[in-house]
């Protein structure tokens with residue numbers, strides 16, 4: 001059994017085996033809202049590494065889809081040549097972040113009409129990296145989603161995460177955005193086993209919901225990855241704070257990958273500041289708003305140490321929290 005004082009120590013070989021067994025048995029009756037990929041009987045789980053070098057590609061998106069795809073390809077190649085094993089792209093990397101753009105740039109992944117997705121698969125394979133392909137507008141059965149595709153080092157798509165919490169906000173005089181005008185929400189959380197570790201995938205606004213990240217931590221994820229595009233109102237105050245909050249809530253690694261900031265006058269100005277945070281809420285790497293690639297070396301064994309030092313998971317008083325859902329409504 002996992003030690004009560006060390007419930008999260010997924011880095012130890014024994015814990016890894018137990019976690020694997022427990023997750024495999026859970027596959028028989030998975031919770032309908034949780035999608036766990038690459039865990040079929042014929043696809044053995046990749047061995048979780050103890051360390052991984054990640055690259056957060058803060059790309060400048062333009063109205064030219066071809067150009068955006070090419071920019072992504074080049075960044076993936078550069079990141080791999082600098083030793084990154086896991087490469088992450090920003091939210092809506094192939095189009096301007098605007099409700100009017102989503103239907104125009106959308107791709108039908110199931111229908112095979114998806115040049116951006118094909119390019120990502122090829123780039124992952126050519127550079128032999130695990131790729132979390134930011135997000136793009138996906139068209140499926142008459143609906144549009146904000147979708148993140150994850151690829152293995154052979155270019156095979158391991159998972160698709162559809163943004164579950166849509167960005168519908170109104171801060172008068174500052175920012176009003178209603179993603180639900182054109183997009184539909186996804187209905188599942190996405191845990192992906194990759195050569196770079198067990199990943200929990202969210203998109204931007206998903207970061208604001210602590211329960212979302214908590215489920216991923218409970219599922220043994222090592223790293224929470226959020227392609228995201230915060231804005232000039234919430235970015236300065238909430239971006240790093242939220243990354244640190246999710247990291248410290250769950251004693252887990254968190255990384256956020258933003259687009260670079262478009263010039264003043266552009267329809268949407270992203271905050272930038274792509275950032276990786278460790279399980280003690282320490283900023284491991286960050287940047288400003290310019291196009292760049294942020295690299296971070298993650299040592300997953302630190303999660304076990306943090307959780308041993310401060311075993312908050314085992315100390316939780318779930319007996320007192322049962323009304324959280326009712327109170328939240």
Ligand SMILES: O=C(O)CCC(=O)C(=O)O
Nearest residue numbers: 167204205229230231234
């Ligand atoms: O939560 C925020 O402040 C920004 C979220 C956002 O931009 C998004 O979900 O696309």
